[in-house]
Amino acid sequence: MTEWSAAGVVALTGIIAVFAVLGLLSIAVIIAGKIFEARAHSKKTSSHSSGTSTQLRMAAGTMQSSKVNLHSSRAKG
Amino acid sequence: MQEQLMKNLADMGILYLNAGNVVMWIVAFTLFYLAIKKQIEPLLLIPIGFGIFIANFPLTGLLEEHGLFEMFYKFGISTELIPPLIFLGLGAMTDFGPVLANPKTFLLGAAAQLGVYGAFFTALLLGFSLPEAASIGIIGGADGPTSIFLSNALAPHLMGAVAVAAYSYMALVPIIIPPVARALTTKQERNIIMTQMRMVSKEEKIVFPIMGCIIIILLVPKSAPLIAMFMLGNLFMECGVVERLTDVSRNALMNIITILLGLSVGSRMTADTFLRLDTIGVFILGIVAFIVACAGGVLIAKLMNIFSKNKINPLIGAAGVSAVPMAARVVHVMGAKENPQNYLLMHAMGPNVAGVIGTAVCAGALISSLA
Numbered sequence: 458m459t460e461w462s463a464a465g466v467v468a469l470t471g472i473i474a475v476f477a478v479l480g481l482l483s484i485a486v487i488i489a490g491k492i493f494e495a496r497a498h499s500k501k502t503s504s505h506s507s508g509t510s511t512q513l514r515m516a517a518g519t520m521q522s523s524k525v526n527l528h529s530s531r532a533k534g
Numbered sequence: 535m536q537e538q539l540m541k542n543l544a545d546m547g548i549l550y551l552n553a554g555n556v557v558m559w560i561v562a563f564t565l566f567y568l569a570i571k572k573q574i575e576p577l578l579l580i581p582i583g584f585g586i587f588i589a590n591f592p593l594t595g596l597l598e599e600h601g602l603f604e605m606f607y608k609f610g611i612s613t614e615l616i617p618p619l620i621f622l623g624l625g626a627m628t629d630f631g632p633v634l635a636n637p638k639t640f641l642l643g644a645a646a647q648l649g650v651y652g653a654f655f656t657a658l659l660l661g662f663s664l665p666e667a668a669s670i671g672i673i674g675g676a677d678g679p680t681s682i683f684l685s686n687a688l689a690p691h692l693m694g695a696v697a698v699a700a701y702s703y704m705a706l707v708p709i710i711i712p713p714v715a716r717a718l719t720t721k722q723e724r725n726i727i728m729t730q731m732r733m734v735s736k737e738e739k740i741v742f743p744i745m746g747c748i749i750i751i752l753l754v755p756k757s758a759p760l761i762a763m764f765m766l767g768n769l770f771m772e773c774g775v776v777e778r779l780t781d782v783s784r785n786a787l788m789n790i791i792t793i794l795l796g797l798s799v800g801s802r803m804t805a806d807t808f809l810r811l812d813t814i815g816v817f818i819l820g821i822v823a824f825i826v827a828c829a830g831g832v833l834i835a836k837l838m839n840i841f842s843k844n845k846i847n848p849l850i851g852a853a854g855v856s857a858v859p860m861a862a863r864v865v866h867v868m869g870a871k872e873n874p875q876n877y878l879l880m881h882a883m884g885p886n887v888a889g890v891i892g893t894a895v896c897a898g899a900l901i902s903s904l905a
Contacts, residue, residue, distance in 0.1 A: 470902075471650070471899040474896075475647045478895050
């Protein structure tokens with residue numbers, strides 16, 4: 458009788474341990490996955506917006522230099 | 535001179551060969567046949583078979599205190615050194631991507647461990663002691679190194695039979711899984727098409743082994759030898775900056791350790807330790823363990839579908855038996871037969887690799903309770 462009750466305790470402890478460990482691991486993986494996805498998304502967003510502002514600055518610079526050229530060619534003429 | 539001659543004659547092994555030795559040779563030849571002709575787990579069955587063959591020659595001294603096989607066993611198995619080193623190699627070969635993409639499948643790996651306890655109770659019914667029943671039950675985890683690790687700790691006299699049963703049944707997974715999975719699922723369930731998995735980033739794969747160690751080892755410290763080495767091997771592979779260590783772990787080291795493991799395990803199977811009723815019990819209970827493990831995974835998958843919006847194909851629950859990657863392949867083939875558009879392989883790899891962790895945790899819990 459003692460052996461069966463001991464066996465029951467061993468089995469219950471083991472099953473709870475396995476499900477608890479793997480359950481916690483799955484929760485941790487879900488949370489980590491969301492954190493990494495959010496980071497990746499914010500990196501993508503910020504690189505997209507910095508790429509856009511770089512393009513705007515380059516366009517402004519081009520316009521500025523063409524204004525200067527126009528001005529200097531008018532001055533020469 | 536006559537005395538010397540008589541002494542030399544008396545030292546000839548052939549005079550001491552008995553029927554038990556010959557029966558064990560037949561067992562060894564059977565393993566050779568399965569490995570060479572049928573190509574069933576040859577990497578293990580050949581060294582194990584050879585260990586059995588040589589260990590059953592009389593008067594060799596190989597199993598005496600400083601004998602060759604005794605030293606392999608003493609330094610590799612009884613110190614519990616070899617199984618964790620195998621786990622190092624396994625970790626360096628395992629991709630956790632599928633289970634990280636769908637973390638629910640961790641629970642399917644846990645459910646497959648019900649086979650361990652099903653066989654555990656059945657073994658107790660047949661009169662085995664608690665440590666023996668646990669050593670037999672772990673066959674249901676379908677993990678050779680873990681079976682050897684646990685049985686060596688709890689019932690070393692059963693280790694040989696447990697190891698051969700575990701590796702043999704792992705190879706029989708294509709025969710065991712389909713009827714069990716088919717019996718427990720409907721055609722509609724088998725036809726469930728699973729949605730594409732998300733991409734898992736490199737950073738997630740690098741963080742997982744560390745996170746896994748923290749959670750698992752803090753909760754079940756006795757699983758540390760297996761889990762720590764498994765996660766180390768995985769970290770080697772995923773970090774991408776130690777290719778030499780990854781290469782050695784999964785190739786040279788694994789091959790060396792496999793030879794030593796096979797010879798050590800096989801050499802334990804002498805006629806007097808193997809040819810007993812207990813051994814038949816181990817083999818019968820091993821199949822019970824596998825069937826209950828497969829059933830457990832499928833049934834938990836069906837249960838999860840009751841509560842989940844994104845249905846999972848319950849066939850992948852059967853892949854929770856940690857015979858990686860064979861169980862996942864078998865499930866994929868079953869799913870494709872039902873619906874050629876269904877590609878279950880990567881989905882099934884999730885519970886498959888989760889099962890490896892589950893079995894190691896199970897072993898740790900059993901050692902905590904019974905050692």
